[in-house]
Amino acid sequence: MRLFTVRRFQVLIITLFAMSLLVMDTYSEIVMKEIPVAVLDMDNSTISRTIRHYMEATREVSIKQIDVFSLEDAERLFKENIVAAIVLIPHDLATQIKKGREAQITVAIDMANILLGKNVYKGIKQAIGTVSAGVQLTYIKKKGVKNENALSRVVPISVDTNFTHNPATNYVIYICPGILFFLFHVFFLILVTSTWIPGSSEKTMAGRAGALTTVFIFSLGLALIIFYVLLDHVDIYPQSSFDVILPVLLTFMVMDVLMAMALASVIPSKLTSMQVTIVAGMLSMMGSGITWPTSMFPYWMQKVVDFIPFTPFARSFQSFLHYPMQLNELNFAFDLYLKEGILFTALIAVGLLARLAFGKKKEAAR
Amino acid sequence: MMIERWLHIWNMMKDEWRHILKQRTLLLVLFGLPLIYPLIISGLYMHKQVVERPAIVVDNDNSALSRELTVGLDATQGIAVVDRMFDASLAWEKIKRQQAEVLLFIPENFSSEIKKGRFGKLKLWINSADVLTYGTTYPAVTDITGYLNEKLGEKYMLDLGNDRGSADRRVMPIEMNTKYMYHPSVNYGDFVVVPVLLIVLQQIVIIAMAFSLGIRRENGPVYLHPRFPFSTIEARALAQIFFYIAGAVFMIFVVMPIFDWPTKNPYSMLFIFVAFIFSLAPMAIIIAMLMKDRYEAFQLLMLFSTPIFLMSGYTWPIERMAPWVQAVANSLPATPALQALFHISNKSGNLLEVMPCFRHMAILFGVYLVLAIIIMQLTAWKRRRVARKEQAV
Numbered sequence: 001m002r003l004f005t006v007r008r009f010q011v012l013i014i015t016l017f018a019m020s021l022l023v024m025d026t027y028s029e030i031v032m033k034e035i036p037v038a039v040l041d042m043d044n045s046t047i048s049r050t051i052r053h054y055m056e057a058t059r060e061v062s063i064k065q066i067d068v069f070s071l072e073d074a075e076r077l078f079k080e081n082i083v084a085a086i087v088l089i090p091h092d093l094a095t096q097i098k099k100g101r102e103a104q105i106t107v108a109i110d111m112a113n114i115l116l117g118k119n120v121y122k123g124i125k126q127a128i129g130t131v132s133a134g135v136q137l138t139y140i141k142k143k144g145v146k147n148e149n150a151l152s153r154v155v156p157i158s159v160d161t162n163f164t165h166n167p168a169t170n171y172v173i174y175i176c177p178g179i180l181f182f183l184f185h186v187f188f189l190i191l192v193t194s195t196w197i198p199g200s201s202e203k204t205m206a207g208r209a210g211a212l213t214t215v216f217i218f219s220l221g222l223a224l225i226i227f228y229v230l231l232d233h234v235d236i237y238p239q240s241s242f243d244v245i246l247p248v249l250l251t252f253m254v255m256d257v258l259m260a261m262a263l264a265s266v267i268p269s270k271l272t273s274m275q276v277t278i279v280a281g282m283l284s285m286m287g288s289g290i291t292w293p294t295s296m297f298p299y300w301m302q303k304v305v306d307f308i309p310f311t312p313f314a315r316s317f318q319s320f321l322h323y324p325m326q327l328n329e330l331n332f333a334f335d336l337y338l339k340e341g342i343l344f345t346a347l348i349a350v351g352l353l354a355r356l357a358f359g360k361k362k363e364a365a366r
Numbered sequence: 367m368m369i370e371r372w373l374h375i376w377n378m379m380k381d382e383w384r385h386i387l388k389q390r391t392l393l394l395v396l397f398g399l400p401l402i403y404p405l406i407i408s409g410l411y412m413h414k415q416v417v418e419r420p421a422i423v424v425d426n427d428n429s430a431l432s433r434e435l436t437v438g439l440d441a442t443q444g445i446a447v448v449d450r451m452f453d454a455s456l457a458w459e460k461i462k463r464q465q466a467e468v469l470l471f472i473p474e475n476f477s478s479e480i481k482k483g484r485f486g487k488l489k490l491w492i493n494s495a496d497v498l499t500y501g502t503t504y505p506a507v508t509d510i511t512g513y514l515n516e517k518l519g520e521k522y523m524l525d526l527g528n529d530r531g532s533a534d535r536r537v538m539p540i541e542m543n544t545k546y547m548y549h550p551s552v553n554y555g556d557f558v559v560v561p562v563l564l565i566v567l568q569q570i571v572i573i574a575m576a577f578s579l580g581i582r583r584e585n586g587p588v589y590l591h592p593r594f595p596f597s598t599i600e601a602r603a604l605a606q607i608f609f610y611i612a613g614a615v616f617m618i619f620v621v622m623p624i625f626d627w628p629t630k631n632p633y634s635m636l637f638i639f640v641a642f643i644f645s646l647a648p649m650a651i652i653i654a655m656l657m658k659d660r661y662e663a664f665q666l667l668m669l670f671s672t673p674i675f676l677m678s679g680y681t682w683p684i685e686r687m688a689p690w691v692q693a694v695a696n697s698l699p700a701t702p703a704l705q706a707l708f709h710i711s712n713k714s715g716n717l718l719e720v721m722p723c724f725r726h727m728a729i730l731f732g733v734y735l736v737l738a739i740i741i742m743q744l745t746a747w748k749r750r751r752v753a754r755k756e757q758a759v
Contacts, residue, residue, distance in 0.1 A: 007658070008658065008661075008662050008665070008666075011662075011666060012665065012666060012669070015666060015669050015670075016669060019669050019670065019672075019673045022673050022677060022691055022694065023672075023673050023676060023677075025687065025688035025690065025691045026673075026676050026677045026682060026687050026688070026691050027682060027687075028686075028687060028688040028691075029686040029687075032686075047540075051540075078547055078548070078713070079709075079713055079714065079719060093540070097539050097540070100532055100535055100536060100539075101535060102535050102539070102541060103539055103540050103541065104540075104541045104542075104543050105540060105541070105542055105543065106543045106545065107542055107543065107544045107545070108544075108545045108547055109544060109545070109546055109547060110547050110548060111546040111547060111548055111549035111550065111552055112547070112548040112549050112708065112712035112713055113557075113681070113683070113708075114549065114552055114554060114557050115681060115682065116683065117546070117549070117552070118501055118552070121544065122505075124542070125542060128540055128542045129512075129538070129542075131540060132538045132539055132540040133538065135539050135540065136519065136536060136537060136538060136539060139536055139539075140522075140523075140526065143526050145526075149483050151485075152480075152483055152484050152485045153483060153519070153522050154515075154519060155485075155515050155519075156480045156485065156486055156515060156518045156519070156522075157435075157480070157485075157486045157488060157511050157514055157515050157518070158485045158486070158487050158488070159487075159488045159489075159490050159507065159508070159511055160487060160488065160489050160490065161490045161492065161504075162489070162490065162491045162492070163492055163494040163500070164461070164491050164492065164493050164494065164495075165493050165494060165495035166494040166495045166497070166500075167494070169494045169497060169500060171497060171682070173495065174495065174496060174497040174498075175497075175676075179672060179673075179676070182672065183669055183672070183673075186668050186669055187669065190665040190668070194661075194665070197661055271391055271660070271661070272390075272391065272394070274661070274664070275391070275394065275664060278664065278665070278668050279402075281668070282668055282671070283406060285672060286407065286410050287410070289496075290496070291498070291558075292410060292411060292416070292498070292554070293416055293419070293496070293498070293499055296411075296413045296415075296416060296417075297409070297410055297413075298409055298412060301406075301409055301410060315464060318464075318495045318496065319462065319464065319495075321495075322495050323462065325462065329459075329462050329463060331463070332463055332464055332465075
């Protein structure tokens, strides 16, 4: 196995790093901020101006000075992606509030891109909610409630929220470890299968075992580079100690090797087994629950993805990267690895037995 | 000369079809991938929305209000209360072990504090490592606490002497009337599956082309016509295009209706898929020419698909990426194709509205075509030179 001299492997290694950097820089802005919003303020009262200021003050919203005169204008702004939301403040907002009547602000949000839509909704809702609570506060103060008691009468339930694992709800923290290790996973499976496909495999069994060991050690080093160098580039520092990370990583890689060997032993064609292994690796990102919770999959798919080694690995790094974990707290991952190990070993045994049986038949036929 | 060239293309197309029928692995790429991938991906997202995320409530108050809060939380679409416990540290252990994503702690004096006119303080822990599930659970919690705040506020207004109607209007007096445009159901599945299918098609086009040439290269140098070297490869791409289009038709007219993925206008969508296939073909030819064998093609190209999807601007706006990523993204046909698809599947079925995307695809087609022709001519020229040298020797 000539990882650094064969062009194919050189290109693969370069591609892995290039794609990793590309993914990290795709999310260089980290959070969705300053999403353009048009505000049509027909009231221009103190309250409406306060709402505008509060909106502008949120992380998500950036108010654009755009005139919207008709529905067609609004539609054009959405279709050309000029704004993600249009806020219509009616001319009688302040008057209605003063008279104790219901005041309504209409907000149209472009939900074509869910990510943008949800974020801009959050910002606008927060601003309007704050001003609304302020109006209520002013009213009860006028009714004679003391300053120090007023707020607890308006918002009696206060929620102290802790966003665990990702306090800034940062997209890089969410997506980067997942994608980087997904790329590593595919890369590792490619290298592992390369040790036995024609063209790149060694001639002898000992040679193949040596190649596999080289691939394993080299890939382990790469995975550690991802953990401690590449993720550091996007300000993610593993919160758990090395003696927690290493066993999880090693088990994941051993399971990957076993999976590839199991598929190679039950699928007669080496190329087809490589294709199936890599296709399983390709589906591992979606199947791991990073982009879509596994509990939302059809039941049989939940069971299938449990047998792709990336699934328990992804679940465990979502914990140990962001929170100091102990090894015994990652039992949920090791339980799955155990099941995978049993299945893969059984498949390898079946494959070997089948080969022995067919080999003897062939010999007898000869 | 033109007739000779077209005859050569026709012969090469027939040769490619024979080659496809003979090669099982190539057949698997051309028929297996378009059949299996869209069905698996659609199956994964068939529930479309993230709902009922597991939550634990530690209720040390056990008052009418705390029970109302728990029941209300469980009744939201986003949260399912899977456990009610009395020990916060045990509940936290469950969060760590991923048995729940939300932990709501209700202190023992919660209700009495509110009755005394003080704050009832809740503590909330949300696992936000997964932004998608956090985006479901957090609004569910704020909705239910917001509702209870309004209810308590209304009660207080009544105590202040307001009538019921007036009390209702005095609590959170500004109402937000929200209209979700284009995608009112806010289904994540609807949003993400359609573009992923286009990326699957891209993989099929590039891998099939590289596979076809890779298999030939394993048996010696790929044949190139001495006078029309590009046409030799062009013909192979043309022969494969029928299979790609069949794959696109299967995705749009079979998979999408079965799983109810949004297709405002399936014919417009098909047009985008076909335009994408053509704009991608020269790039696929270039990649195929660079691959040594089928293994290399399959192995290398697998690392590209996810980053290409992420940088296309479909999920994360392209103008928010690093400049060099924007430059790379704009040099790939998938970016304008996905932007057109985004518009067509979400906003309008009118193809005229995505003309800039087609222009972008056309420019990329032209650039990659010229590059492919240059590469092919260079290869042919090198071969002629080697042949002349050999003859001289």
